[in-house]
Amino acid sequence: AQSVTQLGSHVSVSEGALVLLRCNYSSSVPPYLFWYVQYPNQGLQLLLKYTSAATLVKGINGFEAEFKKSETSFHLTKPSAHMSDAAEYFCAVKGSGGYQKVTFGTGTKLQVIP
Protein backbone atom coordinates (compact mmCIF):
# COMPACT_ATOMS: atom_id res chain seq x y z
CA ALA A 1 0.00 0.00 0.00
CA GLN A 2 1.18 3.48 -0.74
CA SER A 3 -0.05 6.98 -0.25
CA VAL A 4 1.06 10.58 -0.26
CA THR A 5 -0.03 13.45 1.92
CA GLN A 6 0.26 17.00 0.73
CA LEU A 7 0.26 19.53 3.52
CA GLY A 8 -1.67 22.63 2.63
CA SER A 9 -4.32 22.70 -0.06
CA HIS A 10 -3.47 26.33 -0.81
CA VAL A 11 -0.13 28.09 -0.68
CA SER A 12 0.41 31.76 -1.44
CA VAL A 13 3.80 33.28 -2.11
CA SER A 14 4.97 36.62 -3.39
CA GLU A 15 6.60 36.82 -6.78
CA GLY A 16 10.31 36.22 -6.32
CA ALA A 17 9.87 34.41 -3.00
CA LEU A 18 10.77 30.82 -2.23
CA VAL A 19 8.21 28.18 -3.15
CA LEU A 20 7.91 25.19 -0.81
CA LEU A 21 5.23 22.58 -1.38
CA ARG A 22 5.23 19.73 1.08
CA CYS A 23 4.69 16.05 0.40
CA ASN A 24 5.09 13.07 2.68
CA TYR A 25 4.78 9.54 1.45
CA SER A 26 4.00 6.14 2.80
CA SER A 27 5.04 3.04 0.91
CA SER A 28 5.62 -0.60 1.77
CA VAL A 29 8.17 -0.90 -1.03
CA PRO A 30 10.90 1.45 -2.27
CA PRO A 31 8.92 4.24 -3.86
CA TYR A 32 9.09 6.18 -7.04
CA LEU A 33 7.92 9.72 -6.38
CA PHE A 34 6.64 12.36 -8.74
CA TRP A 35 5.54 15.94 -8.85
CA TYR A 36 3.05 17.00 -11.50
CA VAL A 37 1.66 20.41 -12.36
CA GLN A 38 -1.83 21.03 -13.67
CA TYR A 39 -3.00 24.26 -15.23
CA PRO A 40 -6.75 24.98 -15.35
CA ASN A 41 -8.69 22.59 -17.55
CA GLN A 42 -5.55 20.83 -18.67
CA GLY A 43 -3.93 17.48 -18.08
CA LEU A 44 -0.91 16.85 -15.96
CA GLN A 45 2.65 17.71 -16.80
CA LEU A 46 5.53 15.94 -15.12
CA LEU A 47 7.79 18.33 -13.24
CA LEU A 48 10.24 15.80 -11.88
CA LYS A 49 10.58 12.29 -10.56
CA TYR A 50 12.63 10.33 -8.08
CA THR A 51 13.53 6.79 -9.08
CA SER A 52 16.11 5.79 -6.46
CA ALA A 53 19.06 7.52 -8.09
CA ALA A 54 20.12 10.94 -6.80
CA THR A 55 18.13 12.11 -3.80
CA LEU A 56 18.07 15.70 -5.06
CA VAL A 57 16.08 15.79 -8.25
CA LYS A 58 15.99 18.73 -10.59
CA GLY A 59 13.01 19.23 -12.82
CA ILE A 60 11.64 21.63 -15.34
CA ASN A 61 10.89 25.31 -14.80
CA GLY A 62 13.48 25.62 -12.04
CA PHE A 63 11.79 23.23 -9.63
CA GLU A 64 13.61 20.65 -7.58
CA ALA A 65 12.75 18.15 -4.87
CA GLU A 66 14.73 16.23 -2.32
CA PHE A 67 13.97 12.67 -1.29
CA LYS A 68 14.50 12.22 2.44
CA LYS A 69 13.93 8.68 3.50
CA SER A 70 14.35 9.45 7.21
CA GLU A 71 11.54 11.97 7.00
CA THR A 72 9.54 10.11 4.32
CA SER A 73 9.34 13.42 2.53
CA PHE A 74 9.65 14.67 -1.03
CA HIS A 75 9.09 18.41 -0.81
CA LEU A 76 9.05 20.56 -3.94
CA THR A 77 10.96 23.83 -3.98
CA LYS A 78 11.78 26.69 -6.29
CA PRO A 79 14.06 29.54 -5.20
CA SER A 80 12.09 32.33 -6.84
CA ALA A 81 8.41 32.17 -7.73
CA HIS A 82 7.18 33.45 -11.05
CA MET A 83 3.64 34.45 -11.91
CA SER A 84 3.50 31.60 -14.42
CA ASP A 85 4.04 29.11 -11.58
CA ALA A 86 0.48 29.64 -10.38
CA ALA A 87 -1.17 26.25 -10.84
CA GLU A 88 -2.11 23.13 -8.95
CA TYR A 89 0.64 20.74 -7.97
CA PHE A 90 0.25 17.07 -7.27
CA CYS A 91 2.64 14.76 -5.51
CA ALA A 92 2.37 11.11 -6.52
CA VAL A 93 3.87 7.77 -5.59
CA LYS A 94 4.13 4.33 -7.08
CA GLY A 95 6.00 1.20 -6.19
CA SER A 96 9.29 0.65 -7.90
CA GLY A 97 8.67 -2.98 -8.85
CA GLY A 98 7.41 -3.25 -12.39
CA TYR A 99 4.53 -1.07 -13.45
CA GLN A 100 2.19 -0.23 -10.62
CA LYS A 101 -0.59 2.30 -10.38
CA VAL A 102 0.22 5.84 -9.43
CA THR A 103 -1.44 7.24 -6.33
CA PHE A 104 -1.90 10.99 -6.22
CA GLY A 105 -2.03 13.40 -3.33
CA THR A 106 -4.91 15.81 -2.93
CA GLY A 107 -3.04 18.64 -4.59
CA THR A 108 -1.77 22.04 -3.56
CA LYS A 109 -2.92 25.15 -5.32
CA LEU A 110 -0.12 27.67 -5.61
CA GLN A 111 -1.00 31.33 -5.81
CA VAL A 112 1.69 33.82 -6.75
CA ILE A 113 1.08 37.37 -5.60
CA PRO A 114 2.62 40.15 -7.68
Place this chain on the structure above:
Amino acid sequence: GAVVSQHPSWVICKSGTSVKIECRSLDFQATTMFWYRQFPKQSLMLMATSNEGSKATYEQGVEKDKFLINHASLTLSTLTVTSAHPEDSSFYICSAARGGGSNTEAFFGQGTRLTVV
Protein backbone atom coordinates in the same frame (compact mmCIF):
# COMPACT_ATOMS: atom_id res chain seq x y z
CA GLY B 1 8.75 13.70 -24.67
CA ALA B 2 6.01 11.25 -25.48
CA VAL B 3 2.63 12.60 -26.51
CA VAL B 4 -0.74 11.36 -25.37
CA SER B 5 -3.73 12.82 -27.12
CA GLN B 6 -7.18 12.77 -25.59
CA HIS B 7 -10.31 13.56 -27.54
CA PRO B 8 -12.59 15.37 -27.17
CA SER B 9 -11.23 18.00 -24.81
CA TRP B 10 -14.74 18.86 -23.73
CA VAL B 11 -18.20 17.47 -24.35
CA ILE B 12 -21.71 18.33 -23.30
CA CYS B 13 -24.32 15.61 -23.53
CA LYS B 14 -27.90 15.02 -22.51
CA SER B 15 -28.74 12.85 -19.56
CA GLY B 16 -29.26 9.25 -20.64
CA THR B 17 -26.94 9.35 -23.62
CA SER B 18 -23.51 7.75 -23.95
CA VAL B 19 -20.21 9.48 -24.51
CA LYS B 20 -16.97 8.03 -25.80
CA ILE B 21 -13.58 9.46 -24.91
CA GLU B 22 -10.47 8.45 -26.82
CA CYS B 23 -6.92 8.27 -25.54
CA ARG B 24 -4.12 7.83 -28.04
CA SER B 25 -0.39 7.48 -27.59
CA LEU B 26 0.92 9.27 -30.65
CA ASP B 27 4.57 8.29 -30.75
CA PHE B 28 4.90 5.19 -28.64
CA GLN B 29 3.12 1.94 -27.95
CA ALA B 30 1.37 1.64 -24.62
CA THR B 31 0.46 -1.79 -23.37
CA THR B 32 -1.05 -0.19 -20.30
CA MET B 33 -3.29 2.84 -20.09
CA PHE B 34 -5.00 4.32 -17.08
CA TRP B 35 -8.21 6.28 -16.71
CA TYR B 36 -8.64 8.84 -13.95
CA ARG B 37 -11.47 10.99 -12.82
CA GLN B 38 -11.06 14.34 -11.17
CA PHE B 39 -13.85 16.14 -9.37
CA PRO B 40 -13.62 19.91 -8.91
CA LYS B 41 -10.93 20.91 -6.46
CA GLN B 42 -10.02 17.29 -5.80
CA SER B 43 -7.23 14.95 -6.75
CA LEU B 44 -7.18 12.37 -9.49
CA MET B 45 -8.83 9.11 -8.65
CA LEU B 46 -7.86 6.05 -10.62
CA MET B 47 -10.89 4.46 -12.24
CA ALA B 48 -9.36 1.56 -14.11
CA THR B 49 -6.23 0.08 -15.60
CA SER B 50 -6.50 -0.93 -19.22
CA ASN B 51 -4.24 -3.52 -20.81
CA GLU B 52 -4.16 -4.02 -24.54
CA GLY B 53 -6.13 -7.05 -25.60
CA SER B 54 -7.57 -7.88 -22.22
CA LYS B 55 -10.31 -6.73 -19.90
CA ALA B 56 -9.75 -3.62 -17.86
CA THR B 57 -9.17 -3.82 -14.12
CA TYR B 58 -11.54 -1.51 -12.29
CA GLU B 59 -10.90 0.13 -8.95
CA GLN B 60 -13.25 -0.56 -6.11
CA GLY B 61 -16.47 1.39 -6.38
CA VAL B 62 -16.21 2.03 -10.12
CA GLU B 63 -19.12 0.58 -12.09
CA LYS B 64 -17.65 -1.43 -14.95
CA ASP B 65 -20.98 -1.55 -16.78
CA LYS B 66 -21.25 2.21 -16.69
CA PHE B 67 -17.68 3.05 -17.60
CA LEU B 68 -16.80 0.78 -20.49
CA ILE B 69 -13.12 0.62 -21.35
CA ASN B 70 -11.72 -0.80 -24.53
CA HIS B 71 -8.02 -1.09 -25.31
CA ALA B 72 -8.08 -2.58 -28.77
CA SER B 73 -4.62 -1.53 -29.90
CA LEU B 74 -1.28 -0.50 -28.45
CA THR B 75 -2.01 3.14 -29.19
CA LEU B 76 -5.69 3.54 -28.41
CA SER B 77 -7.90 3.14 -25.38
CA THR B 78 -11.46 4.36 -25.13
CA LEU B 79 -13.70 5.14 -22.18
CA THR B 80 -17.43 5.13 -22.80
CA VAL B 81 -19.68 6.64 -20.19
CA THR B 82 -22.98 4.88 -20.72
CA SER B 83 -26.35 6.39 -19.83
CA ALA B 84 -24.65 9.46 -18.47
CA HIS B 85 -26.20 11.42 -15.64
CA PRO B 86 -25.35 14.82 -14.20
CA GLU B 87 -23.36 13.22 -11.38
CA ASP B 88 -21.02 11.81 -14.04
CA SER B 89 -19.99 15.34 -14.95
CA SER B 90 -16.29 15.49 -14.25
CA PHE B 91 -12.83 15.85 -15.71
CA TYR B 92 -11.55 12.57 -17.12
CA ILE B 93 -7.83 12.08 -17.74
CA CYS B 94 -6.02 9.17 -19.31
CA SER B 95 -2.40 8.21 -19.06
CA ALA B 96 -0.32 5.83 -21.11
CA ALA B 97 2.65 3.88 -19.82
CA ARG B 98 5.82 3.79 -21.87
CA GLY B 99 8.73 1.49 -21.27
CA GLY B 100 8.96 -1.31 -18.76
CA GLY B 101 10.25 -2.15 -15.32
CA SER B 102 12.02 0.66 -13.51
CA ASN B 103 12.07 2.78 -16.66
CA THR B 104 8.32 2.86 -17.02
CA GLU B 105 6.90 6.34 -17.23
CA ALA B 106 3.32 7.53 -17.50
CA PHE B 107 2.31 10.32 -19.84
CA PHE B 108 -0.98 12.11 -19.42
CA GLY B 109 -3.53 13.31 -21.89
CA GLN B 110 -4.89 16.81 -21.67
CA GLY B 111 -8.15 15.65 -20.16
CA THR B 112 -11.81 15.69 -21.17
CA ARG B 113 -14.34 17.90 -19.44
CA LEU B 114 -17.69 16.07 -19.47
CA THR B 115 -20.83 17.98 -18.65
CA VAL B 116 -24.10 16.09 -18.51
CA VAL B 117 -27.21 18.25 -18.68
